[in-house]
Amino acid sequence: MTTAQPLLQVFGVSKTFDVPRRIGAPPGKVHALDDVTLDIAIGETLGLVGESGCGKSTAGRAFLRLIEPDTGEVWFDGENLTTAIPSRMRTLRKRLQIIFQDPYSSLNPRQKVADMLAEVLSVHKVCPRAEFPRRIAQLLDEVGLPASAADRFPHEFSGGQRQRLGIARALSVGPDLIVADEAVSALDVSIQAQILDLLRRLKAERNLSYLFITHDLGVVRYFCQRAAVMYLGRIVETGPVKDLLDEPLHPYTRMLRAASPVPNPVEARKTVQVTGEVPSPLNPPTGCHFHPRCPLAKDICKQARPTVTEMGGGRAVACHLYG
Amino acid sequence: MTDAPVLAVRGLSTQFRIGGAWRAATRNIAFDLYENQTIALVGESGCGKSITCQTILGLLPAAVARTEGSIVYQGRELVGLSDAEMETVRGKEIAMIFQEPMTALNPVMTVGEQIAEAIRVHRRCTKAEAKAEAIAFMDRVRIPAAAQRYNDYPHQFSGGMRQRIVIAMAMACKPKVLLADEPTTALDVTIQAQILAELRDLCANFNMSMVFITHSLGVVAAIADRVAVMYAGEIVELASVEELFAAPQHPYTRALFQAIPRVDETAENLQAIPGQVPPITAFPEGCRFAPRCPMRMEKCAGRPPRLAAADPASPHAVACFLHHDLALEEAAE
Numbered sequence: 001m002t003t004a005q006p007l008l009q010v011f012g013v014s015k016t017f018d019v020p021r022r023i024g025a026p027p028g029k030v031h032a033l034d035d036v037t038l039d040i041a042i043g044e045t046l047g048l049v050g051e052s053g054c055g056k057s058t059a060g061r062a063f064l065r066l067i068e069p070d071t072g073e074v075w076f077d078g079e080n081l082t083t084a085i086p087s088r089m090r091t092l093r094k095r096l097q098i099i100f101q102d103p104y105s106s107l108n109p110r111q112k113v114a115d116m117l118a119e120v121l122s123v124h125k126v127c128p129r130a131e132f133p134r135r136i137a138q139l140l141d142e143v144g145l146p147a148s149a150a151d152r153f154p155h156e157f158s159g160g161q162r163q164r165l166g167i168a169r170a171l172s173v174g175p176d177l178i179v180a181d182e183a184v185s186a187l188d189v190s191i192q193a194q195i196l197d198l199l200r201r202l203k204a205e206r207n208l209s210y211l212f213i214t215h216d217l218g219v220v221r222y223f224c225q226r227a228a229v230m231y232l233g234r235i236v237e238t239g240p241v242k243d244l245l246d247e248p249l250h251p252y253t254r255m256l257r258a259a260s261p262v263p264n265p266v267e268a269r270k271t272v273q274v275t276g277e278v279p280s281p282l283n284p285p286t287g288c289h290f291h292p293r294c295p296l297a298k299d300i301c302k303q304a305r306p307t308v309t310e311m312g313g314g315r316a317v318a319c320h321l322y323g
Numbered sequence: 324m325t326d327a328p329v330l331a332v333r334g335l336s337t338q339f340r341i342g343g344a345w346r347a348a349t350r351n352i353a354f355d356l357y358e359n360q361t362i363a364l365v366g367e368s369g370c371g372k373s374i375t376c377q378t379i380l381g382l383l384p385a386a387v388a389r390t391e392g393s394i395v396y397q398g399r400e401l402v403g404l405s406d407a408e409m410e411t412v413r414g415k416e417i418a419m420i421f422q423e424p425m426t427a428l429n430p431v432m433t434v435g436e437q438i439a440e441a442i443r444v445h446r447r448c449t450k451a452e453a454k455a456e457a458i459a460f461m462d463r464v465r466i467p468a469a470a471q472r473y474n475d476y477p478h479q480f481s482g483g484m485r486q487r488i489v490i491a492m493a494m495a496c497k498p499k500v501l502l503a504d505e506p507t508t509a510l511d512v513t514i515q516a517q518i519l520a521e522l523r524d525l526c527a528n529f530n531m532s533m534v535f536i537t538h539s540l541g542v543v544a545a546i547a548d549r550v551a552v553m554y555a556g557e558i559v560e561l562a563s564v565e566e567l568f569a570a571p572q573h574p575y576t577r578a579l580f581q582a583i584p585r586v587d588e589t590a591e592n593l594q595a596i597p598g599q600v601p602p603i604t605a606f607p608e609g610c611r612f613a614p615r616c617p618m619r620m621e622k623c624a625g626r627p628p629r630l631a632a633a634d635p636a637s638p639h640a641v642a643c644f645l646h647h648d649l650a651l652e653e654a655a656e
């Protein structure tokens with residue numbers, strides 16, 4: 001969509017995890033990311049969607065080098081993050097922020113909100129110490145929390161309020177790229193709308209970019225310009241949001257789209273056709289990972305991994321039905 | 324539907340000690356839950372949904388919180404029971420799925436063992452039987468290659484996989500009442516649809532009832548029989564799911580419907596409700612939604628409207644002066 005130079009470029013990133021099995025047996029391998037390539041332009045919001053456990057959080061963490069990819073390269077603003085030395089990484093952290101999926105375990109339970117934010121502000125030398133109280137009150141206000149929240153501990157908040165503390169922390173340093181991992185999933189629709197508007201405004205004012213991980217296709221449609229669909233560690237479709245949701249190309253994207261709940265009790269109870277077992281990342285199906293569940297699978301789908309086919313209009317799909 | 328409710332909540336209020344004074348986080352919560360029924364609790368972040376469920380299970384420490392009102396489970400009053408007495412209710416009778424899975428999981432115990440342990444607490448069986456059953460539950464919540472991942476630790480699971488382990492633990496208790504606090508927020512739409520179907524099955528096959536907290540009106544539409552809409556610690560509208568979606572009455576409920584981002588329509592702007600939810604130390608006097616309500620009238624700032632049906636014959640209740648003139652005689656504080 002955008003012609004600007006990419007802020008983040010990811011080339012062929014893979015990551016596997018060892019998981020224990022019975023004592024004595026060799027460990028199993030979870031293929032969390034399998035040759036992931038994508039980019040995000042300056043000021044662009046890329047939505048990342050896919051089934052639970054398909055590797056979205058692993059992707060977000062690997063792109064920011066919070067975990068080390070096994071292979072592949074990640075470039076940020078023209079600089080290779082994969083080979084950056086630790087001191088350089090620390091400097092870059094200020095520009096690369098993440099909102100963690102699980103706010104509870106990412107907040108220190110013994111630290112008051114004011115101290116938590118003050119620590120981030122001072123580590124990254126965001127503003128003089130004298131300005132901290134004003135800056136903290138402003139951050140809390142932006143995420144819809146009262147100034148009195150500063151004196152409270154994380155456990156004294158509701159789930160959605162804690163999620164907003166994580167958002168305030170990521171915004172506090174004024175980053176260029178935010179990986180938002182299910183950042184608005186615990187919020188009611190009204191606060192969600194406020195937060196999305198805040199994130200949009202920051203994007204317009206500061207040219208912020210986002211990797212927006214979510215399972216809510218409604219949020220993707222509203223908030224993202226492009227989306228990438230992931231299945232079992234691989235990107236299977238990318239494209240401008242409206243095209244991707246209105247005319248999904250990949251059979252998996254179509255299934256996701258059809259299973260999206262709509263706020264209507266009659267429609268919502270029609271049993272959605274979600275066919276097939278969720279496959280295991282320990283032992284992924286051969287060929288196209290989706291073939292055991294795909295209503296359109298052909299013989300070749302069982303044998304060969306489909307390559308990425310450019311479909312024009314900024315769309316791309318990895319499926320044997322195309323190309 | 325003529326039998327007694329499994330769970331009857333009346334005049335329930337949970338208060339926190341803040342700066343030396345007791346402040347009510349919720350007020351006058353009342354609803355009935357019948358066998359094989361699901362009531363959804365919806366409402367803005369911080370309005371008291373989780374607190375209400377934690378209060379039903381008596382989980383808030385007496386030092387920080389106190390409870391007023393009544394919670395009758397199968398004819399037995401739960402408010403005032405000792406912790407030891409509550410232990411006989413928790414899990415087997417009433418189980419809870421917590422909003423944040425990591426608070427419910429033991430980080431140094433494998434996910435499989437945690438489910439097996441939940442099974443063995445409620446039923447005598449051998450370790451091998453519990454393990455086999457735990458794997459069956461992992462399958463039911465769609466963990467791929469369940470047997471191979473029995474020995475994984477929680478940190479090796481994705482957010483949504485952890486959430487499903489917590490669901491499996493609650494299922495393993497085979498409770499009469501399940502308090503499910505945002506159980507599917509971390510799940511993608513396909514797995515969410517499958518888990519909702521599993522929960523509906525449990526209700527039908529074991530006569531289970533659910534209090535289901537969610538902020539997704541799509542999920543409400545798929546799972547609930549009745550819906551209680553909460554705002555600032557109170558129920559402001561209570562209706563059958565069909566009624567509520569066909570004709571939402573409270574201005575807050577209507578505003579909520581306006582704010583949903585939809586997968587089938589592109590919107591330029593979502594209609595966020597202007598203004599902020601008041602903190603529990605600063606609830607307004609009259610209708611708590613008044614400061615943000617586009618329909619506000621003069622009397623709204625006076626006394627709080629009572630939750631009641633506009634038409635006495637209808638079970639669709641709303642707390643709003645637009646619909647009836649009932650004011651709460653005494654604020655329950």
Ligand SMILES: Nc1ncnc2c1ncn2[C@@H]1O[C@H](COP(=O)(O)OP(=O)(O)OP(=O)(O)O)[C@@H](O)[C@H]1O
Pocket residue numbers: 017018019030031032050051052053054055056057058059101281478479480481482483484509510511
């Ligand atoms: N530290 C780890 N050790 C072993 N396995 C891991 C580890 N972290 C993640 N995994 C596995 O990698 C896979 C992908 O996990 P990830 O957290 O990236 O999924 P996700 O797409 O974010 O899912 P969700 O939507 O449920 O959050 C899962 O099978 C998970 O169990």
Ligand SMILES: Nc1ncnc2c1ncn2[C@@H]1O[C@H](COP(=O)(O)OP(=O)(O)OP(=O)(O)O)[C@@H](O)[C@H]1O
Pocket residue numbers: 155156157158159160161186188339341348366367368369370371372373374375387422602603
């Ligand atoms: N231990 C505590 N001390 C003081 N206030 C508390 C405490 N726990 C919760 N609260 C407050 O009580 C109110 C209700 O919290 P609750 O967790 O029930 O909200 P919720 O409706 O579940 O919201 P969410 O959708 O964000 O999870 C919130 O304003 C919260 O800040």
Ligand code: SF4
Pocket residue numbers: 250251252288289290291292294295296297298301306318319320321
């Ligand atoms: S490659 Fe084959 S199996 Fe895979 S999605 Fe396309 S048609 Fe279906």
Ligand SMILES: [Mg+2]
Pocket residue numbers: 056057058101181481482483
């Ligand atoms: Mg995740």
Ligand SMILES: [Mg+2]
Pocket residue numbers: 158159160372373374422504
């Ligand atoms: Mg909650």
